[in-house]
Amino acid sequence: MAKNEPVPIRERTRRIAQTELTSVAQDLFLAQGYEDTTVDQIAAAAGMSKRTFFRYFSSKDDLVIGKYDLFADRMADALDARPTDEPVWESLRRVFDITLDYVEDERQRARNDAMEAIVSGTPQLTARYLEKMQRVQELLISRVADRLPGEKLPADPQPAAIVGAAFACIQAARTSYLMSDRTMTFGEYLDEAMAAFEVRRDR
Numbered sequence: 001m002a003k004n005e006p007v008p009i010r011e012r013t014r015r016i017a018q019t020e021l022t023s024v025a026q027d028l029f030l031a032q033g034y035e036d037t038t039v040d041q042i043a044a045a046a047g048m049s050k051r052t053f054f055r056y057f058s059s060k061d062d063l064v065i066g067k068y069d070l071f072a073d074r075m076a077d078a079l080d081a082r083p084t085d086e087p088v089w090e091s092l093r094r095v096f097d098i099t100l101d102y103v104e105d106e107r108q109r110a111r112n113d114a115m116e117a118i119v120s121g122t123p124q125l126t127a128r129y130l131e132k133m134q135r136v137q138e139l140l141i142s143r144v145a146d147r148l149p150g151e152k153l154p155a156d157p158q159p160a161a162i163v164g165a166a167f168a169c170i171q172a173a174r175t176s177y178l179m180s181d182r183t184m185t186f187g188e189y190l191d192e193a194m195a196a197f198e199v200r201r202d203r
Contacts, residue, residue, distance in 0.1 A: 068132035169193035
């Protein structure tokens, strides 16, 4: 799908179904373990047939890792929605508002941490997780490149450097927030972290 084009209804419907399946599956994984949960159980809990399940995910592994595709799409859509004349660094900060609930909400954070433990404890999932996170950044890098002013180099390192620095800020802010007494919100820690990188050119 081209940048800045509205998401087709069919695609929106597919993403909603995938999100709901992911939520149902996570409940089962946390209750009875990843290895002990079957596709049949997930489909039944979601109120659909196994055949319908496979319209959205090709395997149980894909269901776990697929959430990172959904996350990538959400971030790309959020960046596309930002004003084109807004400074890139500010646009990225606003895009990262998507992550706030995953850190500040105790239930969501516990759920997310538990799923990350499943991924890190399953070698085939770990490898695919790294691939998916690379895709998240690549989607943003191409969009950041389009927003930067001036003549573009054949292999300009700036977009990748900007996005990489922004993701480093998320990790630094998350670590500091979780170590804190919570008198500041995660969003405020993220503001502080991103303020450390002044993108000084007129962007």
